[in-house]
Amino acid sequence: DAGVTQSPTHLIKTRGQQVTLRCSPKSGHDTVSWYQQALGQGPQFIFQYYEEEERQRGNFPDRFSGHQFPNYSSELNVNALLLGDSALYLCASKNPGQGDTGELFFGEGSRLTVL
Amino acid sequence: DAKTTQPPSMDCAEGRAANLPCNHSTISGNEYVYWYRQIHSQGPQYIIHGLKNNETNEMASLIITEDRKSSTLILPHATLRDTAVYYCIVRVEFARFGAGTRLTVKP
Numbered sequence: 001d002a003g004v005t006q007s008p009t010h011l012i013k014t015r016g017q018q019v020t021l022r023c024s025p026k027s028g029h030d031t032v033s034w035y036q037q038a039l040g041q042g043p044q045f046i047f048q049y050y051e052e053e054e055r056q057r058g059n060f061p062d063r064f065s066g067h068q069f070p071n072y073s074s075e076l077n078v079n080a081l082l083l084g085d086s087a088l089y090l091c092a093s094k095n096p097g098q099g100d101t102g103e104l105f106f107g108e109g110s111r112l113t114v115l
Numbered sequence: 116d117a118k119t120t121q122p123p124s125m126d127c128a129e130g131r132a133a134n135l136p137c138n139h140s141t142i143s144g145n146e147y148v149y150w151y152r153q154i155h156s157q158g159p160q161y162i163i164h165g166l167k168n169n170e171t172n173e174m175a176s177l178i179i180t181e182d183r184k185s186s187t188l189i190l191p192h193a194t195l196r197d198t199a200v201y202y203c204i205v206r207v208e209f210a211r212f213g214a215g216t217r218l219t220v221k222p
Contacts, residue, residue: 004158033209042202042212043159056209090158103149104210106158 002027004107006091012113013081021076021110025093031055032074033104034066035090043090049074078112086114119203124217127197133190135216137203140184146206148179150188152199153215159202162188193220 005024013019025032031050035043045058049068068074072093078085088111092104120138127133139148147166151159163170163177165186170177176189190197202215 035212040214042200042214043210045209045211048209058209058211088156092158103161103164104151104159105161108158109156111156 004029004091004093004105006089006107006110008110009108010111010113012115014115015081015083017081017114018077018079019081019112021078021089021091021112023074023076023091023093023107025072025074025091026105028095029093029105030072030096031094032068032072033092033094034074034076035092036060036085037088037090037109038084039087046076081114083114086112088112118211119205119213121201121203121213121216123214124219126219126221127190127193129195129220129222130192133188133193133197133218133220135188135190135201135203135218136185137188138185139203139205142183142205144183148177148183148186149204149210150175150177151202151204151212152197153202154196154199159212162201193218195220195222 007022033048034046037043047057048055052068063079065077088109090109091107147164149164150162153159165177179186198220200215200217202212204210
């Protein structure tokens with residue numbers, strides 16, 4: 001049973017470009033959350049998707065957008081990249097029906113470097 | 116959302132118990148305490164969670180004070196592989212992580 005998988009693992013972009021990161025949740029999971037982790041800091045919540053809708057959003061600008069597909073996989077898009085967007089982007093999935101309880105399963109992340 | 120406070124770093128001798136504290140004085144009555152750890156740029160790994168009773172699993176024990184304003188994660192026999200950043204969070208939904216505690220287990 002594959003866990004949460006993310007692609008690509010590493011990528012380099014230049015300022016002003018756009019990037020798309022992909023996530024496949026753990027089998028049976030229908031909720032996907034995205035996090036940004038800058039070097040030396042804890043993960044920061046970007047948004048969560050459930051039933052193809054954005055349920056909750058953290059304090060991130062509209063340049064950060066997402067999508068969830070019918071198979072529960074998800075994409076994170078970042079437009080007009082800034083140097084400060086360089087970070088590890090983590091995807092996490094959660095078992096349905098557990099509400100506020102139950103653990104988040106994280107992928108290994110996509111490391112984005114903006115030059 | 117309740118905020119958590121953790122010491123930035125701790126050391127522990129290999130084979131000894133590691134006790135990692137967390138303050139969550141604004142926790143609500145129905146919010147769980149979760150502990151995760153992250154080993155050098157890997158994805159965070161779930162360790163344990165609890166509401167108000169002490170919990171134990173194969174990885175660790177969680178002690179929550181009676182007033183639920185603080186908790187302690189205990190790794191009973193720390194190994195070098197337990198060197199990681201440990202995060203205490205409240206409410207896993209839309210979880211907000213702080214900077215965590217960097218635990219270094221030394222031989």
